[in-house]
Amino acid sequence: MIACGRAVASYVDDQTALSQGISQLRSAIGSHPRALRIEIDPHVITIEAQDSNNPKHVNRWRCFDHILRFVPIPWVTGPEPIDLQLLDRDLEANLFDLDSIAFPEFSKLKQAATKRAGIEDAAVVTHMEIARQIYIVPQLTAGDIRWTLRIASAREHAEVFADAQGVIKGSDLSGTQRAKTLNLIKEPELIGEAAAAFRDNLGTGAILTEVRINARSVSFATNMQDPGFKKAFNLPAIACFGWDLNGLAQRLGSVQVIGMPEKPPFSINNVDWTICSKLEADVLAKVGIPKAQVTRLIVEKLSLGLNDAAAAWTVEVTDPDGEVTSVVADTKGGILRVELPESRRPKIVWLEPATIARAISNVGTFLGPNAKIISIEIDERGGKFTADDPVHGGEPAIFELSADGASRGTDPVAPTVAPKGFTAPRLTFADLASLTEQKFTKLEAAALKKLGEKKKVYLESIRIGADAWFAPAAGAHAITIRVRDVPEDSVKAEYSWVAYDFEGRVVDFMVQ
Numbered sequence: 001m002i003a004c005g006r007a008v009a010s011y012v013d014d015q016t017a018l019s020q021g022i023s024q025l026r027s028a029i030g031s032h033p034r035a036l037r038i039e040i041d042p043h044v045i046t047i048e049a050q051d052s053n054n055p056k057h058v059n060r061w062r063c064f065d066h067i068l069r070f071v072p073i074p075w076v077t078g079p080e081p082i083d084l085q086l087l088d089r090d091l092e093a094n095l096f097d098l099d100s101i102a103f104p105e106f107s108k109l110k111q112a113a114t115k116r117a118g119i120e121d122a123a124v125v126t127h128m129e130i131a132r133q134i135y136i137v138p139q140l141t142a143g144d145i146r147w148t149l150r151i152a153s154a155r156e157h158a159e160v161f162a163d164a165q166g167v168i169k170g171s172d173l174s175g176t177q178r179a180k181t182l183n184l185i186k187e188p189e190l191i192g193e194a195a196a197a198f199r200d201n202l203g204t205g206a207i208l209t210e211v212r213i214n215a216r217s218v219s220f221a222t223n224m225q226d227p228g229f230k231k232a233f234n235l236p237a238i239a240c241f242g243w244d245l246n247g248l249a250q251r252l253g254s255v256q257v258i259g260m261p262e263k264p265p266f267s268i269n270n271v272d273w274t275i276c277s278k279l280e281a282d283v284l285a286k287v288g289i290p291k292a293q294v295t296r297l298i299v300e301k302l303s304l305g306l307n308d309a310a311a312a313w314t315v316e317v318t319d320p321d322g323e324v325t326s327v328v329a330d331t332k333g334g335i336l337r338v339e340l341p342e343s344r345r346p347k348i349v350w351l352e353p354a355t356i357a358r359a360i361s362n363v364g365t366f367l368g369p370n371a372k373i374i375s376i377e378i379d380e381r382g383g384k385f386t387a388d389d390p391v392h393g394g395e396p397a398i399f400e401l402s403a404d405g406a407s408r409g410t411d412p413v414a415p416t417v418a419p420k421g422f423t424a425p426r427l428t429f430a431d432l433a434s435l436t437e438q439k440f441t442k443l444e445a446a447a448l449k450k451l452g453e454k455k456k457v458y459l460e461s462i463r464i465g466a467d468a469w470f471a472p473a474a475g476a477h478a479i480t481i482r483v484r485d486v487p488e489d490s491v492k493a494e495y496s497w498v499a500y501d502f503e504g505r506v507v508d509f510m511v512q
Contacts, residue, residue: 010042012125015107021045021063021074022103028076029061034095040128048082050095058082058091087134093142094132096164100145101130105166113149113160116171118178118245121153130164173245182245183215185294188276194218194243195273201248202241202268209238209263211271211299217244219251223265226253264301266311271299275333283315283327286335292319302328303408312336337404348403350378351459353440359383359401360464364429366399366406372426375465380489384409386465388426424466425476434502435464435479443500447481451496451511457483460495467499474501474508485512 011018018040025047026033034050036058044064051057059079086094110125117123127150132142145164150157157175162168173179184190191213198208198220210221219242226239237253280294296316301309313329323341330336349355356378363376363385372388374396383401388394398409444459451457460482466475479500484493498509 011040011045012042012128013110015104018045018106019103022098024074024076025061025063026098028078029098033098035098036091036094036131038098038101038128038130040130042126047098049098050091051079056091058084088142090142096132096145100164101147102165109147109162109166109168110149112168113162113171114151116160116168117151117158117173118176119151119153119156119158120177121155123151123153123156126150126152169247170249171246176245179245184213184218185215185280185297188280191218191276191297192273194248195268195271197243197248198241199268204267204269206265206267206270208266208268209300213276213297214295217242221254221263223262228253264309266299266301270311271313271331272333279313279315279329279333282333282335283317283329286327286338287317287325289317289319289325292317292325295324299331345403348382350380350383351444351462353437353444356440356462357435357437360432360435362401362404362406363387363399364432367429369429371429373428373432373465374424374426375463375467377461377463379461380459427465427476431477431502432464439504443479443481443504446500446504447483447498450498450506450509451483454511455485457485457496458487460484460489474499477502478507 011021022045025045029047029049030052033047033052036048036050037046038048039046044062047061048058049061051059058081060082061076061078061080063074063076065074084091088094113125114123129148130145133144133146135141135143146169147162147164147166149160149162151160152158156177159172160168161170161172184194194213195218202222207222207224208220209223210219212219212221220240222239222241224239226237235255237255240251240254241248242251243249276297279297283294284292294315295318298314298316299311300314302312302314303309311331313331313333315327315329317325317327319325323343325341325344326339328336328339350359359378360376363373364371367373367387374386374388376385377383378401384398385401385406386396386398389397399406400409440462444462448457448459462482463480464478466478467480479502480497481500482495482497484490484495486493494512496509496511499507501507
């Protein structure tokens with residue numbers, strides 16, 4: 001059968017030509033055709049459609065330019081039987097109504113798709129295809145109708161995906177120069193676009209547990225279950241999403257490991273995503289390393305004080321030697337602390353008087369003025385303190401000291417072995433005001449002299465606070481200094497101790 005009409009322009013460029021070509025094919029195939037696939041090239045439209053006389057068969061129809069005596073004329077040919085090779089063998093699930101495709105929206109779609117592709121040189125639509133999308137996971141199945149436009153220039157190409165109504169749903173821009181040179185760290189305004197895409201698709205509920213930003217993409221981890229992963233692999237997993245120039249897409253879920261604590265969630269609106277450019281500049285200025293570069297940004301909830309964890313930025317800066325410095329900032333960009341790489345960290349001598357005094361100050365900053373402190377313990381390896389935790393019902397909790405602050409510990413408070421009826425008295429931060437660097441200098445010297453009269457001794461640890469067995473007269477206002485008789489801790493070492501009150505008076509001691 002042959003249908004004739006006016007000479008056509010490019011089907012992938014001219015709205016009128018496309019509409020007329022589809023109309024001619026629709027007339028040839030029959031009323032309300034069911035299509036398996038539509039392919040549109042500049043001068044050929046191909047439709048694979050169900051045979052109205054035998055629903056198990058599919059035929060191929062074409063409308064293309066034919067030169068007849070130097071005159072271009074659109075021809076329609078068919079039906080041509082095709083051999084079906086379907087991943088999803090349910091033919092009906094693969095078919096769609098030709099009338100459901102919004103061909104009149106093509107001009108708007110072409111313009112929007114070309115803009116979405118972002119190709120540097122002049123670009124044109126070179127090919128289109130319409131078919132149902134096939135999903136492999138969690139099971140092989142035919143999904144929604146997808147309209148694919150291939151856009152190209154002499155140097156670049158891209159694919160833009162739309163639904164049956166011509167609404168863009170995604171893209172593959174990997175063949176564009178912009179995608180090849182993309183660096184979100186250097187184009188931080190795109191991070192705001194990623195956050196907006198997440199908000200538009202998934203809302204503003206407290207479902208995020210972590211956002212990671214690197215040069216190529218933004219990754220969103222959530223606390224939502226991924227039922228598809230569970231169905232496919234029979235493993236519980238949380239849903240994860242990623243954003244790049246192609247838009248937001250769901251990624252392979254992250255397996256939930258039994259026994260691992262869940263990260264506290266936060267909302268996409270808890271973070272100011274517009275500050276990235278300034279934050280990066282402030283962090284580089286704070287670090288002050290020549291030729292260092294920001295290489296990654298992370299947003300998650302961190303313990304920034306005694307209160308529950310709060311959303312915060314961690315900005316990773318890589319220096320020319322490949323070492324990473326991490327800078328923690330609040331959601332408004334205020335820098336809270338700098339975590340140097342191991343090689344750049346000054347060695348902390350924990351038992352030096354200045355270090356002890358600074359650690360006490362960090363305790364006060366972390367806990368606040370109303371804290372109730374049970375004890376502060378410092379030895380050669382580090383420091384920790386135990387205090388009532390108002391966030392968790394006032395139960396005692398252990399906190400770890402670091403060079404520049406403190407954080408919640410992960411170890412539970414061990415049961416106290418104490419005389420019957422003993423309750424450890426508490427200290428306030430005001431109680432600790434008299435414990436200065438000068439006082440610890442005097443107390444350490446006095447302890448070494450008193451406990452080292454018969455043999456040389458070395459500082460082992462300092463404990464501030466009440467002890468059930470030692471220095472009961474001093475109560476909470478006790479400073480217990482422990483020493484050993486060998487330079488390194490050893491099973492052969494012998495230990496002695498002396499306890500002072502906050503005025504520096506000896507209240508108890510034991511010498512071995």
